[in-house]
Amino acid sequence: MLTFDDVKAAAERLRGVAHRTPVLTSRTLDERLGAQVLLKAENFQRVGAFKFRGAYNAISRLDSARLERGVAAYSSGNHAQAVALAARLAGTTATIVMPHDAPVAKAEATAGYGARIVRYDRYSQDRRQIAEQLAAEHGLTVVPPYDHHDVMAGQGTTALELVEEAGQLDALVVPVGGGGLISGCATAVRALSPATRVIGVEPEAGDDVRRSLSAGHRVEIPVPRTIADGQAITAPGELTFEVVRRLVDEVVLVSDDEIRAAMRLLFERLKIVVEPSGATALAALLAGRAPARGRVGVVLSGGNVDLRRFSELLDG
Structure with missing residues (x-):
């Protein structure tokens, strides 16, 4: 069972090796959503992603x-x-x-x-x-991409850093692929900010985790066709699903067009480039799929997209 001690131990191993990524804010974003939005910018992590x-x-x-x-x-x-x-x-x-x-x-x-x-x-x-x-x-x-105890613990340091810097949160919104990131983050947040509502976000075409939660067991879907290639997963992991089932409050869905809109806003207002999978959590807030009340942490999970693809995506 993944524990907060595992996340803290991972943080010690990563100290001085991984970047302690910034927490960004935007007055425009706060006014639009009526909440204080705290963006954990993992697009600035080494290799450009939380991974x-x-x-x-x-x-x-x-x-x-x-x-x-x-x-x-x-x-x-x-x-x-x-x-x-x-x-x-x-x-x-x-x-x-x-x-x-x-x-x-x-x-x-x-x-x-x-x-x-x-x-x-x-x-x-x-x-x-x-x-x-x-x-x-x-x-x-x-070394699996998500269904591995040490991988999950390492990903959880994302939320550990966010809460250490930003304090207690009313909600934490996290992209969901195989579940490694949200499993680790939920484990950290439950220890540091127990009242925080943890919300996962999937692309509409890749809703395997939400289907699995509804069914009460892991459900496999066809390979999703979505611009969010990092979330094109067919089934949640065995280990990650158990953590998600225990600790995550809700999983919501966003469309590819809503992901594009979030990418565009981040580029135009915050002057940062985020890949489609990295923008899904913010897309859920902007589309009203996740509640925007109080202090909301949002994980921007990555920024690996080249200029040509980025332009194509924003052009639709």
Whole structure:
């Protein structure tokens, strides 16, 4: 069971390695929503996303024998980059299974950190199966993108830092893919700010977590087709779903157009670039899907999108 002690231990491992990302505010945003909005800007994290926290926490705990053999991961981009960089910092090698249609900027960055990339078709092949086969053949340690105790604990340091800096929150709104980020964040917030309402946000096409909560068990859906590629997950993790079921109050949905609107506002008003998955939490507030009352923390989970794609997205 993931505990707040696990999150605090992860914070110590990440101290001086991960960035302590800023908490941004906007008077325009506060006036529009009628609340004090506190944006945890993980687009300024190493590799441009919160994923570095979990990847480094997990890899830093491997023994020398495992580090000597190397690590493997499967990801559409942000976890791929995070594992690649964390592996390099730990003095080991990384093999990353990435879909053929992964964003070019994310694939190039992953390779730039020194990782070996193995491509697959996300609509016809099982990425986890490919990674586990490679691991078995080469003695690699698989670092999953979300369904892993140390990964979840590392992601939870996002909310730990937010509450330490901003104080008690009335609500915390978090993007949900496989559930690693919201599991860690909910664990931290329940310890530090128990009255906080924790709200997850999924793209409409990728509502596997909300369906799973309604059904009372993990539900698998077809591969989602959404601009939020980091949330194109078919089912919540086994470990993460149990945490979400216990600690998350609600999961809401946003459309691709609502995500675009949030990206545009962040660019025009706060002068920052956020990728689609990174904008879903704010999109939920702007669209009225998540309550905007009192002091609301919002996780901007990443900013990995190249200029051409960013322009295409804002043009619709």
